[in-house]
Amino acid sequence: MRNRTAAVGAVLVIVLVLVSFIAPLLSPYSPAQQDLGNRLYPPNSKHLFGTDSLGRDILSRVIYGSRISLAVGFFSVLVASVIGVAFGLIAGYAGGITDLVLMRVVDVLMSFPVLIMGLFVMSVFGPGTINLIVALAVSMSPRFARISYGPTLAIKEQDFILAAKASGAGPVRVIVYHLLPNILGEILVMGSLWIGTAILIEASLSFLGLGVTPPTPTWGNIIREGLNHLRTAPWIVIFSGGAIFLAVISFNMMGDGIRDIADPKLSSLSS
Amino acid sequence: MIEYIFRRLLITIPTLLAIVTLVFLIIHMSPGDPAVVILGDYASKEAVDALREKMGLNDPLYVQYFRFLSNLIHGDLGRSCITGMPVANRIASALPFTLELTLTAIVMGAFLGVPLGILSAVQRNSFFDYLIRTLSLGGISMPSFYLGILLMLVFGVTLALLPVVGAGDIHDLRDNVSHLILPALALGLRQAAYITRMARSSMLNVIGEEYITTAKAKGLSDTKVILIHALRNALIPIISIIGLYSVVLIGSGVMIEIVFSRPGLGKMLLGAMHQRDYTALQSLMLLYGLFVLIINLAVDFAYSIIDPRVKYN
Numbered sequence: 001m002r003n004r005t006a007a008v009g010a011v012l013v014i015v016l017v018l019v020s021f022i023a024p025l026l027s028p029y030s031p032a033q034q035d036l037g038n039r040l041y042p043p044n045s046k047h048l049f050g051t052d053s054l055g056r057d058i059l060s061r062v063i064y065g066s067r068i069s070l071a072v073g074f075f076s077v078l079v080a081s082v083i084g085v086a087f088g089l090i091a092g093y094a095g096g097i098t099d100l101v102l103m104r105v106v107d108v109l110m111s112f113p114v115l116i117m118g119l120f121v122m123s124v125f126g127p128g129t130i131n132l133i134v135a136l137a138v139s140m141s142p143r144f145a146r147i148s149y150g151p152t153l154a155i156k157e158q159d160f161i162l163a164a165k166a167s168g169a170g171p172v173r174v175i176v177y178h179l180l181p182n183i184l185g186e187i188l189v190m191g192s193l194w195i196g197t198a199i200l201i202e203a204s205l206s207f208l209g210l211g212v213t214p215p216t217p218t219w220g221n222i223i224r225e226g227l228n229h230l231r232t233a234p235w236i237v238i239f240s241g242g243a244i245f246l247a248v249i250s251f252n253m254m255g256d257g258i259r260d261i262a263d264p265k266l267s268s269l270s271s
Numbered sequence: 272m273i274e275y276i277f278r279r280l281l282i283t284i285p286t287l288l289a290i291v292t293l294v295f296l297i298i299h300m301s302p303g304d305p306a307v308v309i310l311g312d313y314a315s316k317e318a319v320d321a322l323r324e325k326m327g328l329n330d331p332l333y334v335q336y337f338r339f340l341s342n343l344i345h346g347d348l349g350r351s352c353i354t355g356m357p358v359a360n361r362i363a364s365a366l367p368f369t370l371e372l373t374l375t376a377i378v379m380g381a382f383l384g385v386p387l388g389i390l391s392a393v394q395r396n397s398f399f400d401y402l403i404r405t406l407s408l409g410g411i412s413m414p415s416f417y418l419g420i421l422l423m424l425v426f427g428v429t430l431a432l433l434p435v436v437g438a439g440d441i442h443d444l445r446d447n448v449s450h451l452i453l454p455a456l457a458l459g460l461r462q463a464a465y466i467t468r469m470a471r472s473s474m475l476n477v478i479g480e481e482y483i484t485t486a487k488a489k490g491l492s493d494t495k496v497i498l499i500h501a502l503r504n505a506l507i508p509i510i511s512i513i514g515l516y517s518v519v520l521i522g523s524g525v526m527i528e529i530v531f532s533r534p535g536l537g538k539m540l541l542g543a544m545h546q547r548d549y550t551a552l553q554s555l556m557l558l559y560g561l562f563v564l565i566i567n568l569a570v571d572f573a574y575s576i577i578d579p580r581v582k583y584n
Contacts (some may be wrong), residue, residue, distance in 0.1 A: 005408075104285075104289060107286065107289075108286065108289040108290055108293050109293070111286065111290050111560045111563045111564065112556070112559060112560055112563065113518050113519055113521050113522030113559070113563070114519070114522060115519075115522030115523065115525065115526070116521070116522050116525065116540075116556070116559050119525070119540070119541075119544060120297065120544075120552075120556055121297075122544075123544035123545075123547075123552070124297060124298075124300065124301040124302075125301075125302075126302075196412065200414050203414060204414065204416060204523075204526050207416060207526070208526070208529060208541060209545075210544065223416075223417070223420070227420065227530075230420070230423070230424060230428065231428055234424055234428075237417075237420055237424075238421075238424075241414065241417035241420065241421070244414055244417060245409075245412055245413055245414070245417065248412040248413075248414070249408065249409065249412035252408060252411060252412050253408065256408075
């Protein structure tokens with residue numbers, strides 16, 4: 001039953017990625033094409049998801065919106081894991097004062113909800129896709145530092161690390177070739193679970209007008225624009241929000257599945 | 272117990288100081304100039320320089336830092352760069368709206384999530400379990416601001432049952448509560464979904480333990496085994512997850528306040544960000560950091576009550 005959920009999640013994720021790659025082929029219209037004669041048009045055979053206040057096709061905008069969401073979700077988790085894991089590995093391996101300082105910084109960064117930290121960084125550096133990836137990466141990286149720190153402490157005491165050191169491996173070599181491969185599994189599990197969260201936060205920031213700004217369509221900023229027409233044209237919000245829900249649930253289903261495979265004890269419990 | 276609480280409070284101080292320092296540094300790293308924000312883009316260079324001098328922005332960073340710390344200790348949060356009003360007053364008027372929303376949602380999440388998760392675990396693989404698991408997976412995947420908008424659409428716009436804008440009159444209980452229901456649901460249901468999942472897996476974990484088999488072998492009824500022996504042990508991870516997701520909930524609360532136009536801290540935070548009101552931004556970030564500290568403290572205290580071993584550490 002669990003594996004089926006995971007499989008459905010994985011298939012949905014693949015479909016989403018495909019959709020974002022072939023967006024120009026799938027969208028019936030250009031996402032920016034205005035048709036002022038057909039403003040706030042309810043869903044119909046020409047516009048399956050209806051149109052917005054400028055007569056733009058919502059279906060096309062939602063399809064194109066997947067590009068930003070997936071790109072920001074994937075790259076922010078990638079950057080966050082690289083920075084966070086580096087922090088966790090170095091702190092855990094070096095110990096002493098390095099450990100103390102690095103992990104205190106991590107604790108302080110974790111004293112803010114990810115969304116609020118993201119908001120704060122965005123408001124300091126301004127909107128834009130790259131800034132958004134940086135903001136999300138900064139907010140999420142402490143979580144990756146924490147998850148890699150614990151196992152590093154345990155693994156560094158094991159004999160094979162001692163053997164590597166005895167055969168003349170320097171700290172960089174020990175960390176990259178001996179410690180990292182042993183915690184990579186956990187990082188991958190966590191990464192797949194965090195992509196969903198990153199997509200959610202990207203949508204939230206864009207909804208607040210601090211993420212990716214119009215005219216580039218993102219699910220968050222389509223909702224932002226649609227909220228003004230909630231009474232007259234609820235379909236704008238319903239379809240773009242539905243897309244966020246679908247993307248996040250796909251990643252969560254896949255992440256749950258990967259976690260169960262990686263940790264059979266949990267798997268037997270949750271199935 | 273008292274000693275444990277005291278020691279736990281004491282180690283909070285360095286964390287608090289670190290949060291203050293981080294917020295101060297990020298604010299001072301930001302590219303804008305508060306003097307320009309106050310005077311506008313067309314102000315003369317002389318006027319900007321004079322204001323910078325008056326605001327102490329030309330002093331070395333460490334002087335500014337210690338002045339900021341000293342003001343904080345004296346309870347002075349400064350004046351808004353935009354309105355010139357004391358930030359503390361604005362916060363005091365916004366705080367009740369945020370607190371009532373956040374606390375209602377946290378309580379709702381716990382009171383819905385814990386029983387549902389436990390029932391789901393006890394009736395593992397039944398239709399009820401399947402339903403709860405599907406709903407909770409959906410719940411954690413639903414952005415709370417989207418859920419808020421959907422609730423608004425159904426109960427506010429279509430059925431016109433509940434108000435959807437503002438927080439009502441805080442002195443009029445009926446009005447206040449009717450404004451609270453939809454935003455609290457939008458926040459609390461997602462929280463309940465997280466807690467249900469955790470309560471379920473934590474309970475399943477405990478049910479497999481040998482002392483539960485022993486309790487059953489003694490001839491205790493299932494209800495007694497679950498409520499007396501299993502629940503107490505399952506509660507520890509559940510409480511830590513309630514704490515963890517309450518932190519997430521505080522973030523989502525900002526979104527919900529925006530969607531429902533509630534005059535709380537989230538709305539104030541976003542306003543401060545858009546207007547580049549540095550003093551307000553600084554104080555609000557500190558306050559959000561403080562909330563997280565309080566939640567972490569509360570979780571640790573709850574541990575020490577539920578698990579007697581904690582206080583000996």
